[in-house]
Amino acid sequence: MQPNILVTGGAGFVGSHLVDALINQDYNLRVLDNFSTGQWENLTHNNDKLEIIKGDVRDLESVMAAIKNVKWIFHQAGFVSAPLSIKQPQISFENNLLGTFNIFEAVRRQGSLARIIFASSAAVYGDNHSLPLHENLPCFPLNPYAFEKNAAEQLAVLYERLYKVSSVALRYFNIYGPRQSASSPYSGVISKFIDQLKKGEKLTIYGDGEQTRDFVYINDVISANLEAMKKVPPGAHLFNVATGKSVTINQLVKSLQKILKTVMAPQYQSSREGDIYRSLADISKISEQLGWYPKWDLAQGLSDWLR
Template sequence: MSKVLVTGGAGFIGSNLVDKLVKDGDQITVVDDLSMGLIDNLPQNKQVKFYHETITNHKFMKSLLIKEKFDYIYLLAAVASVADSVARPYETHQVNQEANIYILEIIRKYHLKVKKLLFSSSAAIYGSNPELPKKENSIVDPLTPYAIDKFSTERFVIDCGKLYGIPTVAVRFFNVYGPRQNPKSPYSGVLSLISQAIMHHSTFTLFGDGTQTRDFVFVDDVIQALILLTKKSDIVHQVFNVGSGEHVSLLQVINTYEIIAGVSLKIVNRSQRVGDIKNSYADIDKLMKVGYKPIFDIYKGLKLYWESLKN
């Protein structure tokens, strides 16, 4: 039995991770300000302790870390809206970077013995770099405060890990989807917008011709990667892409979803938005060498996602 901290644990990816950790028999502490997460996402289970608190509360975080002496720490809390980071760069920076560095600082200063600390970064750091597929050593070109904070925190986590002997690892999420995705989240992106349009028989706005491609990765595959890089390997001070390794066009996604839901989507076409990236998908060879095997293709994943929405 391990003691585990999950920041942002009431969110989409965090709560799916908590479910897995409960099955593993761990004692889990969740810190979440519920700005995007939902308390209902968490299991009613004595293994899970929940704090409705922001990770920017340094006094609270310091006390929690020193008192609990966690074995594993998953840093998933973030203001995940790119638009929000553009509108409020400093406030989002405090969550997306400063709070995470403070956690590292407490671990360093008080010599806390962590088995592994994992930070969740984002494919947004690749920006407009046209190289495909995106490799971990591809040139990064972060274009927004969100992407800048994700990249710089990723570097802090890796390099402070090396400097101070803290076992750290970082992941770059591509387009994660699945049950509990918050449709209000700008990060949940196109799949939840399509889902909402199908459920409410409303219109979906398609920007561009639909041939743009993305690496959609089902949340269960993401959880597999997180557990693999923390509990199931000794890998430290490295960063890994987390994707499906496949690139699927938006038109393919729409066609697949229409088949699964048995509904024709009402579509309004608009011209491509300025700054939208045409194609993006992950090279996942590095993660696969550690033992990662994505299980869900777009059909299998969307089917489970659709069933969860109907329920």
């Protein structure tokens, strides 16, 4: 039987959890990944249940081949580090904007009816002070990564209007959970802090630590993707994926120290260019339209991950 779902970046953090969830629901799966950051071991427990294509979303022909006979496309591949996008803007642009363009263009060229669910980011809002952040606010990207995600959302609207390609953009806030490697430059702050605390190393906080983040557990991110697949009608749609609650980085450190039973004080350094100071999501749209609500608060997610 032909696969009916494609997951790009399926060997990565979010992508591999999506693969697990979709296989558990008996979907036929195909993964497209170049394995530059994704890990084979994230798929080995499922590799007899899916088709794996080693390829790159930056190559249109590879994408064209990967979407054949596919009904749904979960596009998770990309360059996910805002700080690195400042240092390597061309690589970031090619992965995030060209890669996403190729997904939409491949669907258009094949006349496919495949629906696209793709990863956007809260970074598109920039340092917007109109908290909580809702989807109708203007975007003020502070780095290439944020600009590329915002441009991808606009591309989705354009392709729906001109070519009737349907999509859902999910603006992920700060995701954390198992398989988020601490050694990768793409890692989130939680995975890095956990690794440093376990090694007995001093944590580094950029800025005063009072900057806030809306941390969302990987299990909730996956459930949001599945709800988008099952409930969103044709069109170009956009939703925040978060908890609607924020904590400071200093509060996060205290929570981790309590769970890991360590009291090592952090060290503070200057804020990084392109970092957002305040972040808090309004999740009323996804809750009202999809009936999706986060089930994991930060304490529950951390405990589940570190148990």
